[in-house]
Amino acid sequence: AGAFKDVDAAISWHPTAFCGVLPPSSLANMRMDFTFSGRSAHAAASPHLGRSALDAVELMNVGVNYLREHMLPTSRIHYAYVDAGGSAPNVVQSRAVVRYSVRTEALADLSPLTERVKQVAEGAALMTGTTVTSHVTAGVANLLPCPPLEKILHESFMEIGPPRFSDADNIFAREIQATLSSDEIDAAFRQIGRRRRDIALTDFILPSDGIFSLGSTDVGDVSWTVPTVQALGATCAIGTPLHSWQMTAQGKSSIAHTGMIHVARAMALTATQLFLSPELLAQAREDHAARLAEQPYTCPIPPDTHPPVQASLQD
Numbered sequence: 001a002g003a004f005k006d007v008d009a010a011i012s013w014h015p016t017a018f019c020g021v022l023p024p025s026s027l028a029n030m031r032m033d034f035t036f037s038g039r040s041a042h043a044a045a046s047p048h049l050g051r052s053a054l055d056a057v058e059l060m061n062v063g064v065n066y067l068r069e070h071m072l073p074t075s076r077i078h079y080a081y082v083d084a085g086g087s088a089p090n091v092v093q094s095r096a097v098v099r100y101s102v103r104t105e106a107l108a109d110l111s112p113l114t115e116r117v118k119q120v121a122e123g124a125a126l127m128t129g130t131t132v133t134s135h136v137t138a139g140v141a142n143l144l145p146c147p148p149l150e151k152i153l154h155e156s157f158m159e160i161g162p163p164r165f166s167d168a169d170n171i172f173a174r175e176i177q178a179t180l181s182s183d184e185i186d187a188a189f190r191q192i193g194r195r196r197r198d199i200a201l202t203d204f205i206l207p208s209d210g211i212f213s214l215g216s217t218d219v220g221d222v223s224w225t226v227p228t229v230q231a232l233g234a235t236c237a238i239g240t241p242l243h244s245w246q247m248t249a250q251g252k253s254s255i256a257h258t259g260m261i262h263v264a265r266a267m268a269l270t271a272t273q274l275f276l277s278p279e280l281l282a283q284a285r286e287d288h289a290a291r292l293a294e295q296p297y298t299c300p301i302p303p304d305t306h307p308p309v310q311a312s313l314q315d
Helices: 053-070 107-128 147-160 167-177 182-191 219-223 245-249 254-276 278-294
Strands: 010-016 028-037 076-083 095-104 131-140 228-234
Touching: 010 219, 010 254, 028 053, 028 107, 053 076, 053 095, 053 107, 095 107, 107 131, 147 228, 147 254, 147 278, 167 254, 219 228, 228 254, 254 278
Parallel strands: 010 228
Antiparallel strands: 028 095, 028 131, 076 095
């Protein structure tokens, strides 16, 4: 819609347990609601008259599970029941709604995979004598790389060094880790390609060629509009799942504030470099233009299926 027409570059961040440059590894994501409509009937007296929308949802889920074998290993599909049709088992459910989240590494792969999910839904409707409609609720693009900006941000992190957490911060982080499983803490280190260490809070900067997987973010769409770089801020104990009560419990702690101020300094230093050295910004914009020429942007939300989305999606 042109909201970023006067923006030269975007510098963003995401809270996590480590700090450094976020590798552009987010996934393009589309969320759709599938509403199945059937016919209600008494499940004992006249089940032959019913057409179960709940059966259709279950068959769709089975079909998509078989689809998983035949999609790229980097793609992801998740689902959740929005409306299972009621709590009475003696009534054939005439309506059921399931929400699907489809993710792909490349934006160009998102629509084709989503179409295959829609075909599975149509097949489930056909098998159960029901009808199905789909409704796009949200969509985001994957994060487009910008090596010139990533280099500047990494140099900024290296200049300021890792965050300096207090003894009290480390004690609280240990208490948080005590509520986590060993597997969760191991997984956090594997996510960045490192062996587990006996530390509760990070004491290093991620390497510039590191690995990191973060799901999907609406920053991805911005990165297709202007050169964009995203930082990671160390705001929680290592191993903390992003969507958890442990993350919420640390949200107003000194750990979170220390990590937030730390990443803000790295972002500000990066912006300063762009102000003082226009040639660096020019390099970023040239790189961005070249990438768009190779892979044009395709809106993850089809304009003919849904009005403009007001809420953002960050997952």
